[in-house]
Amino acid sequence: MPDLSGPRLERKVAIVTGCASGIGAATVRRLRADGAQVLGTDVNPDGEAVCAEVGASFAVQDVSDTALWPSVVGNAVAAFGRLDILVNNAGVVSQASIEDVTDELWDRTYDINIKGTMAGCRAAIAAMKGNPGGSKGAIINIASTSAIGALPGDVAYCSSKGAVRVLTKSIAVHCAKEGYNIRCNAIVPGATETGILNRAEEAMPGLKAAVASTSPLNRLADPAETAAAIAFLASDECPYMTGAEMLVDGAMMAVHPGF
Numbered sequence: 001m002p003d004l005s006g007p008r009l010e011r012k013v014a015i016v017t018g019c020a021s022g023i024g025a026a027t028v029r030r031l032r033a034d035g036a037q038v039l040g041t042d043v044n045p046d047g048e049a050v051c052a053e054v055g056a057s058f059a060v061q062d063v064s065d066t067a068l069w070p071s072v073v074g075n076a077v078a079a080f081g082r083l084d085i086l087v088n089n090a091g092v093v094s095q096a097s098i099e100d101v102t103d104e105l106w107d108r109t110y111d112i113n114i115k116g117t118m119a120g121c122r123a124a125i126a127a128m129k130g131n132p133g134g135s136k137g138a139i140i141n142i143a144s145t146s147a148i149g150a151l152p153g154d155v156a157y158c159s160s161k162g163a164v165r166v167l168t169k170s171i172a173v174h175c176a177k178e179g180y181n182i183r184c185n186a187i188v189p190g191a192t193e194t195g196i197l198n199r200a201e202e203a204m205p206g207l208k209a210a211v212a213s214t215s216p217l218n219r220l221a222d223p224a225e226t227a228a229a230i231a232f233l234a235s236d237e238c239p240y241m242t243g244a245e246m247l248v249d250g251a252m253m254a255v256h257p258g259f
C-alpha cells in the first residue's frame, strides 16, 4: 500500500501548464496546498503572480513549441531533483464549424491542445523514467466533455480533445507494458467558470447560464473542484488508475438524452 501519511503530495514535484488562469491556476494552488513543489508555465506572464502567491516557480512556455519541452522539464528536474507529476492543462478553443474553420485555426488549435500535450508527455516520461529510486510518475491530461459529445460550432476544439482522450490511453498502456511505474489519466471537465467560458460569454451573452443548466447541478464548476480531482490522480492514492478518464461535469454527460 502507498504511504499516505502527511500531506499527500509532499516530496513530489509537479509541472502545470496554462497556470495563469482558470483550472491551471487552481491546480497550482491545490498541488502546493497538498505539499508539492510546483513549476507553473504559461504563454501569459501573468502566471508568475499566480505562482508567486503560493511559492511556486514559473516559466514562460508556449506548449506548442515542442523543441522547448525537454528544457522545461530539465529545468524542473535541475531545481527539484525529480519530476513526479505533469498536468497538461493549457488549451484553447477556436469557435469555427467545419464550414468555417481555416487551416491556420485548425493547426493552432491542434498544435496547442494535442501536439503540446503529446510533447509534454514525451518529455515527462523521459524524466520520470530516471527518477531517483526508479521510474515513477503521474501524468494528467485535460480533455473535455466536448470530446464525448461534439460541438458543431468548434470542430477543431472538440476533435483535438477527442485526440487527447485516446493519446492518454495509448501512453498509459505503453508505460504499463514497458514496466514503467508511470500512470497517465485524463480529466474531463464540464462547464467550468474560467477564462475560456468568460470570453465565450462576451461573444454570446447568456451562454454561461445556458451551459450551466445542462448540468443537473444547474451550476458551473468552480476550477478548484476540477483541481481537487487532478490532485487525486496525481497522488499515490490511486495506483491502479491508469488509462482512465474522470468526469468532473456535474453529471452533464450522465443525463439520458431523452430527458
Ligand SMILES: NC(=O)c1ccc[n+]([C@@H]2O[C@H](COP(=O)([O-])OP(=O)(O)OC[C@H]3O[C@@H](n4cnc5c(N)ncnc54)[C@H](O)[C@@H]3O)[C@@H](O)[C@H]2O)c1
Binding pocket: 017, 018, 019, 020, 021, 022, 023, 024, 041, 042, 043, 044, 061, 062, 063, 064, 089, 090, 091, 092, 112, 142, 143, 144, 145, 188, 189, 190, 191, 192, 193, 194, 195, 196, 197
Ligand atoms: N472552462 C471549461 O468549461 C472547460 C471545459 C472543458 C475543458 N476545459 C479545458 O481546461 C483547460 C484549462 O482551460 P480553462 O478553462 O482554465 O481556460 P483559461 O483560458 O482560463 O486557461 C487556459 C490557460 O492556457 C494558457 N495557454 C493558452 N495557450 C497556451 C500555450 N500555447 N502555451 C501555454 N499556455 C497556453 C492561457 O494563457 C491560459 O492561462 C483547457 O485545456 C480547456 O480546454 C475547460
